[in-house]
Amino acid sequence: xxxxxxxxxxxxxxxxxxxxxxxxxxxxxxxxxxxxxxxxxxxxxxxxxxxxxxxxxxxxxxxxxxxxxxxxxxxxxxxxxxxxxxxxxxxxxxxxxxxxxxxxxxxxxxxxxxxxxxxxxxxxxxxxxxxxxxxxxxxxxxxxxxxxxxxxxxxxxxxxxxxxxxxxxxxxxxxxxxxxxxxxxxxxxxxxxxxxxxxxxxxxxxxxxxxxxxxxxxxxxxxxxxxxxxxxxxxxxxxxxxxxxxxxxxxxxxxxxxxxxxxxxxxxxxxxxxxxxxxxxxxxxxxxxxxxxxxxxxxxxxxxxxxxxxxxxxxxxxxxxxxxxxxxxxxxxxxxxxxxxxxxxxxxxxxxxxxxxxxxxxxxxxxxxxxxxxxxxxxxxxxxxxxxxxxxxxxxxxxxxxxxxxxxxxxxxxxxxxxxxxxxxxxxxxxxxxxxxxxxxxxxxxxxxxxxxxxxxxxxxxxxxxxxxxxx
Amino acid sequence: xxxxxxxxxxxxxxxxxxxxxxxxxxxxxxxxxxxxxxxxxxxxxxxxxxxxxxxxxxxxxxxxxxxxxxxxxxxxxxxxxxxxxxxxxxxxxxxxxxxxxxxxxxxxxxxxxxxxxxxxxxxxxxxxxxxxxxxxxxxxxxxxxxxxxxxxxxxxxxxxxxxxxxxxxxxxxxxxxxxxxxxxxxxxxxxxxxxxxxxxxxxxxxxxxxxxxxxxxxxxxxxxxxxxxxxx
Amino acid sequence: xxxxxxxxxxxxxxxxxxxxxxxxxxxxxxxxxxxxxxxxxxxxxxxxxxxxxxxxxxxxxxxxxxxxxxxxxxxxxxxxxxxxxxxxxxxxxxxxxxxxxxxxxxxxxxxxxxxxxxxxxxxxxxxxxxxxxxxxxxxxxxxxxxxxxxxxxxxxxxxxxxxxxxxxxxxxxxxxxxxxxxxxxxxxxxxxxxxxxxxxxxxxxxxxxxxxxxxxxxxxxxxxxxxxxxxxxxxxxxxxxxxxxxxxxxxxxxxxx
Numbered sequence: 001x002x003x004x005x006x007x008x009x010x011x012x013x014x015x016x017x018x019x020x021x022x023x024x025x026x027x028x029x030x031x032x033x034x035x036x037x038x039x040x041x042x043x044x045x046x047x048x049x050x051x052x053x054x055x056x057x058x059x060x061x062x063x064x065x066x067x068x069x070x071x072x073x074x075x076x077x078x079x080x081x082x083x084x085x086x087x088x089x090x091x092x093x094x095x096x097x098x099x100x101x102x103x104x105x106x107x108x109x110x111x112x113x114x115x116x117x118x119x120x121x122x123x124x125x126x127x128x129x130x131x132x133x134x135x136x137x138x139x140x141x142x143x144x145x146x147x148x149x150x151x152x153x154x155x156x157x158x159x160x161x162x163x164x165x166x167x168x169x170x171x172x173x174x175x176x177x178x179x180x181x182x183x184x185x186x187x188x189x190x191x192x193x194x195x196x197x198x199x200x201x202x203x204x205x206x207x208x209x210x211x212x213x214x215x216x217x218x219x220x221x222x223x224x225x226x227x228x229x230x231x232x233x234x235x236x237x238x239x240x241x242x243x244x245x246x247x248x249x250x251x252x253x254x255x256x257x258x259x260x261x262x263x264x265x266x267x268x269x270x271x272x273x274x275x276x277x278x279x280x281x282x283x284x285x286x287x288x289x290x291x292x293x294x295x296x297x298x299x300x301x302x303x304x305x306x307x308x309x310x311x312x313x314x315x316x317x318x319x320x321x322x323x324x325x326x327x328x329x330x331x332x333x334x335x336x337x338x339x340x341x342x343x344x345x346x347x348x349x350x351x352x353x354x355x356x357x358x359x360x361x362x363x364x365x366x367x368x369x370x371x372x373x374x375x376x377x378x379x380x381x382x383x384x385x386x387x388x389x390x391x392x393x394x395x396x397x398x399x400x401x402x403x404x405x406x407x408x409x410x411x412x413x414x415x416x417x418x419x420x421x422x423x424x425x426x427x428x429x430x431x432x433x434x435x436x437x438x439x440x441x442x443x444x445x446x447x448x449x450x451x452x453x454x455x456x457x458x459x460x461x462x463x464x465x466x467x468x469x470x471x472x
Numbered sequence: 473x474x475x476x477x478x479x480x481x482x483x484x485x486x487x488x489x490x491x492x493x494x495x496x497x498x499x500x501x502x503x504x505x506x507x508x509x510x511x512x513x514x515x516x517x518x519x520x521x522x523x524x525x526x527x528x529x530x531x532x533x534x535x536x537x538x539x540x541x542x543x544x545x546x547x548x549x550x551x552x553x554x555x556x557x558x559x560x561x562x563x564x565x566x567x568x569x570x571x572x573x574x575x576x577x578x579x580x581x582x583x584x585x586x587x588x589x590x591x592x593x594x595x596x597x598x599x600x601x602x603x604x605x606x607x608x609x610x611x612x613x614x615x616x617x618x619x620x621x622x623x624x625x626x627x628x629x630x631x632x633x634x635x636x637x638x639x640x641x642x643x644x645x646x647x648x649x650x651x652x653x654x655x656x657x658x659x660x661x662x663x664x665x666x667x668x669x670x671x672x673x674x675x676x677x678x679x680x681x682x683x684x685x686x687x688x689x690x691x692x693x694x695x696x697x698x699x700x701x702x703x704x
Numbered sequence: 705x706x707x708x709x710x711x712x713x714x715x716x717x718x719x720x721x722x723x724x725x726x727x728x729x730x731x732x733x734x735x736x737x738x739x740x741x742x743x744x745x746x747x748x749x750x751x752x753x754x755x756x757x758x759x760x761x762x763x764x765x766x767x768x769x770x771x772x773x774x775x776x777x778x779x780x781x782x783x784x785x786x787x788x789x790x791x792x793x794x795x796x797x798x799x800x801x802x803x804x805x806x807x808x809x810x811x812x813x814x815x816x817x818x819x820x821x822x823x824x825x826x827x828x829x830x831x832x833x834x835x836x837x838x839x840x841x842x843x844x845x846x847x848x849x850x851x852x853x854x855x856x857x858x859x860x861x862x863x864x865x866x867x868x869x870x871x872x873x874x875x876x877x878x879x880x881x882x883x884x885x886x887x888x889x890x891x892x893x894x895x896x897x898x899x900x901x902x903x904x905x906x907x908x909x910x911x912x913x914x915x916x917x918x919x920x921x922x923x924x925x926x927x928x929x930x931x932x933x934x935x936x937x938x939x940x941x942x943x944x945x946x947x948x949x950x951x952x953x954x955x956x957x958x959x960x961x
Contacts, residue, residue, distance in 0.1 A: 009892075012892070012894055012895060013894060016894055016895075016898055024684070027684060027685055028685065031685050032685075043522070043524075044523065045520050045521070045522050045523065048520040049519060049520055049522075052519045052520055056519075059512075062496065063501065063509050064492050064496070065489045065492045065493055065496070065500065065501070066501045066506070066509055067509075068488075068489065068492075069489070070513065074665065083484075084484040084485040084487075084488050085484060086484050086487045086488055086491075090484060134692065135682070136680045136682040136683070136691055137680075137682035140682070140683075153681065153682060153685065154682070155682055155683070156682075156685065158683075159684060160683055160684050163683055183683050183684065183686055183688050184688050186683060187680060187683070187688045187690065187691055188690070190691075191690065191691060191692060194692065195600060195692075196600075198600075198692075199600050213513065214513055214516065214665060215665055215666075215667050217667060217671075223678070223679045223680055223681070223691065224678055224679070224680050224682075224691035224692045224693065225633050225678040225691065225692040225693025225694075226691070226692045228629065228632070228633050228670075228672060228693065229633055229634075229692055229693075231670070232629045232630055232633065232670070233630070243488065243492075248509075248512060248513055248516070249512075249513060249516035250516065250651075250655040250658075251516040251517065251518050251519065251652060251655065252516070252519070253651070254518075254519060254650065254651035254652050254655070255519035255520070257651065258519075258522065265681065267543075268539065268542075268543065268616045268617075268675070269543070269616040269618055269673075269675040270675070271674060271675050271676055271677065271678055271679050271693070272672060272673070272674055272675075272678070272693070273618075273672075273673045273675075274670060274671065274672050274673070275667060275670065275671040276669065276670055277667040277668070277669060277670070277671075278669060279669070280669060281624070281668070281669050283624065283625035284623060284624065284625060284628070284669055285576075285596060285597040285625065285628035285630075286597045286598070286623075286628045286629055286630045287623065287629060287669050287670065295488070297487075297488045297491065301488055301491035301492045301494075301495055302491065302495060303495075304492060304495035304496055305495035305496055305497060306495070325880055325881045325883065325899050326892075326895055326899075329895050329898040329899055329902075330895060330898075362888075362891065362892075363888075363891075363892050363895065364885070364888065365848065365881050365883065365884065365885025365886075365888045365896075365899075366758065366848070366849075366885065367848035367852075367880075367881035367885070368848055368849070368852040368853065369848070369852070369879075369880070369881065371852075372852050385757070385758065385760065387760075388758065388759060388760030389760040389761075389762055390760070391760055392759065392760035392761050392762075393760075397759060397760065401759060401887075401891075405755065405756060405759055405761055405764070408755060408756075409756055409761070409764040409767070409768070411750075412750045412751045412753075412768055413750075413764075413767055413768060413771060415747065415748045415749065415750050415771075415775075418750045422719075422722060422723050425723060426723060435958055435959075436958055437953065437956050437957040437958035437959070438927075438928070438931055438956040438957075440932075445890070447889070447890030447891070447893040448889065448890055448893070448928070450893055450897075451893060451896075451897035451900075451929065451932065452897070452900070452925065452928030452929045452931075452932050453927075453928045453931040453932050453956060454924075454928055455724060455725075455924050455927055455928060455955045455956035456724075456956070457723060457724045457725070458724065458725055458726055458727060458952075458953075459959060460726070461726070462722050462723055462726060463717050463721055463722040463726035463729040463730075464717065464722055464745070464747070466726055466730075467729070467745050468747075
């Protein structure tokens with residue numbers, strides 16, 4: 001999808017003024033974090049599992065080439081195919097050619113953030129192949145022609161009423177001309193409409209939560225069962241996954257699964273966890289004739305071995321955004337691209353360029369809540385700070401900020417001068433109406449005083465001035 | 473399909489693997505370093521043991537039932553002779569048609585379905601119009617009340633997904649503690665590194681939280697899951 | 705207490721306390737002295753360097769860190785009335801000198817004896833109660849760095865429990881950031897405002913008449929929002945209340961009389 005990350009500040013204004021979005025976010029902030037907390041408390045081994053999950057991903061990344069080759073060897077041995085895609089364009093081309101090879105008209109798609117990353121739908125549509133999103137949330141936003149606003153809950157920004165309007169608009173022509181008011185009716189209508197599309201689809205395309213090198217399996221976690229229909233009914237199954245999704249063994253998967261659902265939705269387990277291993281076997285009564293795995297790099301191999309490597313541990317649970325107060329204030333669309341929230345603030349500059357996405361790693365208070373809930377313990381604030389360092393080195397930091405910082409650092413490095421200037425600032429601030437105890441407006445501080453009063457300094461001089469007097 | 477698609481693009485492959493090795497500042501893994509990872513792959517180390525699934529068998533079964541019910545499945549504990557009758561009774565209790573699509577499995581054929589005169593049974597894969605399916609299960613996981621389905625001629629995957637109601641027949645002896653025990657059983661049954669095409673681990677009915685984060689059952693898969701836990 | 709307990713303590717005043725609220729520094733001195741420490745204020749301190757650090761200016765941060773390391777050489781402990789500055793010294797300085805082994809050793813040495821005030825009182829000095837009185841209902845905000853980097857959570861609540869007349873009323877989400885974030889609050893004022901607006905609603909819902917926290921930046925942010933909204937909630941640093949200085953004008957309030 002086209003990035004609007006450069007327009008972050010305008011996106012933020014828009015988001016803060018959207019009452020439907022703010023209603024939805026109010027629910028998200030309470031719901032996800034409370035459910036995750038309870039799930040973690042129910043499992044005494046949760047913290048130990050997080051440590052192990054981190055170690056498994058670190059081990060895999062350090063031997064990524066080995067495990068990818070093992071995975072490939074197994075898939076080929078099963079009669080499947082592996083396609084290597086260095087770039088998004090390569091992945092789009094490969095998938096389109098695969099679809100064309102079976103004269104596909106429709107593709108049943110299970111939610112895949114990597115497919116969003118490579119803008120697959122637009123590419124297929126241009127070739128006359130209809131991609132059908134089957135995850136309910138993805139289906140809703142596909143009808144509305146919107147990007148996802150969350151990596152596991154793509155329509156979390158919408159209210160039930162908005163969904164009802166969308167369904168009425170798009171389903172009336174299928175005979176559903178009554179506006180629904182209940183959630184279960186909306187779910188039932190989507191189930192009915194999508195069921196026929198599953199049965200008609202020529203190709204099923206899914207992402208993968210993990211690729212298991214030991215067995216050549218792709219592993220997928222859903223609650224709806226849409227991925228399973230996508231990989232069972234059509235005659236070709238394509239798995240699109242980025243290279244860091246590979247893990248060594250099924251035992252490693254067991255660890256990661258235990259932290260994934262709990263971190264994501266606070267569930268003990270998602271409803272469906274599925275291992276797909278190759279095409280239909282002799283005697284099987286269903287399943288695809290062809291099984292293809294497309295391995296996407298898209299810049300990830302270049303992140304290995306750098307100070308940003310830790311982001312490749314990410315298992316896309318969404319806990320960081322569920323707990324992020326900035327995401328909670330502005331929602332996912334404000335971030336302007338596929339991956340929002342803290343993990344997006346680290347990953348997006350890597351994938352679309354730091355010039356385009358420079359606001360993202362800056363729009364954080366470094367409150368650290370994301371890191372405190374990350375199932376693979378990614379130090380997200382530290383990685384965002386690394387981006388700020390790269391921006392500073394590249395002179396991308398705004399000029400006013402650089403100049404202010406330069407002046408401040410000149411003074412902060414000279415304690416005697418600092419002492420004189422803070423004493424002076426203390427006196428100057430007093431001139432602006434210390435009698436009220438605070439200021440409604442202050443020169444050069446409109447960013448603060450637009451929304452908040454600014455407390456005045458206590459009378460009597462700075463601490464150091466008073467301490468010096470006391471000691472004299 | 474072009475050759476490039478059949479075999480993957482060798483150039484692209486070399487490009488990605490080469491990029492990884494450059495970033496990791498080494499060549500292809502060799503010698504001792506390679507042996508270490510090969511050993512890890514051959515003898516997979518287990519993660520931290522999760523205590524709650526590590527119980528005597530009878531308690532495992534009880535824990536399985538407890539979690540399955542907590543996570544929106546229903547459970548009936550029955551003896552082998554009661555299986556066909558419980559299926560009919562369940563359908564009647566829920567006003568469901570007495571017509572089922574059944575997995576053609578030796579396990580299920582071991583029960584006396586002929587005793588259920590009103591029950592109409594079709595054996596085969598699932599169809600879009602099926603209301604109810606009856607399948608066996610490869611295993612049950614006590615830790616989360618999860619049933620494990622291994623695909624094959626005796627268990628089409630579509631039966632797990634297409635019908636509105638999924639009735640699962642699970643033997644108590646097939647209930648294990650955690651995932652790791654399932655992996656052990658899969659390796660024992662299919663051979664090391666070999667797997668059925670699909671292993672579905674399913675915890676309760678299909679669900680979605682995609683509208684206002686409120687959980688609704690029956691998104692794409694079954695709205696109801698009824699598990700018959702069968703005494704050995 | 706054992707004789708190994710730190711006696712000679714250096715106060716890291718913090719730039720905000722120095723400029724805006726010296727009483728927090730004096731409250732810290734009082735609490736430390738009452739716990740048996742001799743307190744000094746090294747004169748060559750300015751700021752911990754976070755403005756540069758969080759803007760990505762590593763060179764300046766290192767220069768300031770080196771200056772702090774020099775200024776605080778030789779004290780048994782370095783104590784800051786701030787989780788954010790305390791965390792900077794104890795958790796972030798060593799990583800600045802990964803390519804300078806000699807400085808790294810010194811940074812690690814400083815890190816090992818740097819503390820946030822309240823956790824130092826409770827966890828290191830073993831203080832269990834204070835001789836203070838504060839009539840009223842207070843709510844306590846957990847500032848992010850103190851909470852998540854330094855584990856400051858129970859300590860201030862435990863000490864507040866010994867203050868006569870004080871009733872603690874918890875917010876629904878005391879651990880959620882107030883939206884200050886140093887320069888964040890002026891770089892992204894709209895987001896910051898949304899965050900602090902939510903915080904002020906959470907504060908109001910407790911019915912408390914006083915808001916306390918351990919970091920002046922967060923306190924100024926929340927006080928400014930509450931006052932702009934016309935709230936009567938008074939805002940103070942937790943050290944002031946613990947030191948029996950709760951009768952001073954609150955943050956953003958004019959002098960008495």
